[in-house]
Amino acid sequence: MAGRLEDRVAVVTGGASGIGRATAIRFAEEGADLVVADLSAERGAETVAAVKALGRKAAFVRTDTSQNADCEALADAAAGTFGRIDVLVAAAGISHALYVSGAPTESVQGTRDAAMLINKPVEYWEKVLNVNLTGVMLTDRAIARKMIEGGKGGSIINIASGAAKIPIQGAADYCVSKAGVWMLTKVLALELAAHRIRVNAIGPGFIETPMTASMRSDEDRLRALIASTPIGRLGVPEDIANSALFLASDESSFYTGEILFPDGGLFTG
Ligand code: NAP
Secondary structure, three states: OOOOOOOOEEEEEOOOOHHHHHHHHHHHHOOOEEEEEEOOHHHHHHHHHHHHOOOOOEEEEEOOOOOHHHHHHHHHHHHHHHOOOOEEEEOOOOOOOOOOOOOOHHHHHOOHHHHOOOOOOHHHHHHHHHHHHHHHHHHHHHHHHHHHHHOOOEEEEEEOOHHHOOOOOOOHHHHHHHHHHHHHHHHHHHHHHHHOEEEEEEOOOOEOOHHHHHHHHOHHHHHHHHHOOOOOOOEOHHHHHHHHHHHHOHHHOOOOOOEEOOOOOOOOO
């Protein structure tokens, strides 16, 4: 039986880790070829190897998504290697200015007071907005241009967050960047509809990836988080990969400008 993305070409940013990696692998299971984009060539190569082990083609392109030239080079490389781009998942992101995958969140951010907006250095705010919002915009438009040239439409999926609708103290930059991604998704959906390019977003709840490793290592916090999640567990990267698969496939052909919130009910209401 043909896969749900048989012979389509997908670009996944943040594809070297967490949600991006799980999405690349899930797409490959459904027949897609992959372009994996991220900062780390070493971890990107691990995702490429996992995709190839499923019998699909894959390439890594080192990309800093906050840099316009990198995003354009990524789009050129993907279209040049595979001849077209059908799907983009923009998953590259940071939880705060000093975030590096898996690094303890609080210890590098300083005290809770230091994270409050009135005390936060402007450079921290700018870093998060540059990566999480401007980076998604630069990636989306570079890939969209290739989709338009290809003339066959496409599906763009931006990874936002539950924090796009729920404010979190100490994370103003992150919340605002993700709310911006939500609105960016809606505007782009209108602008690209005539080219048969659908643009949707996903707003995950708390997912077991390096981004939440520090939070999960605190047993009391973990217990409280699970207790406040109606479904009774945190999400796993595959939960988000499956949402992305739906939005990438023809099953969602009447969806555009929409956001899905796979969050176990945490942010309901
Ligand atoms: P992750 O495991 O840390 O993956 C994020 C990836 O993005 C890392 O490989 C990271 O590289 C990369 N990255 C960071 N800045 C980049 C840049 N400028 N250019 C290219 N790549 C960059 O975290 P994740 O949980 O999978 O996060 C994926 C997305 O989901 C993010 O947008 C995040 O905000 C969103 N999200 C996550 C959760 C959650 O609970 N995990 C919840 C809601 C939303 P380095 O490690 O080398 O920095």
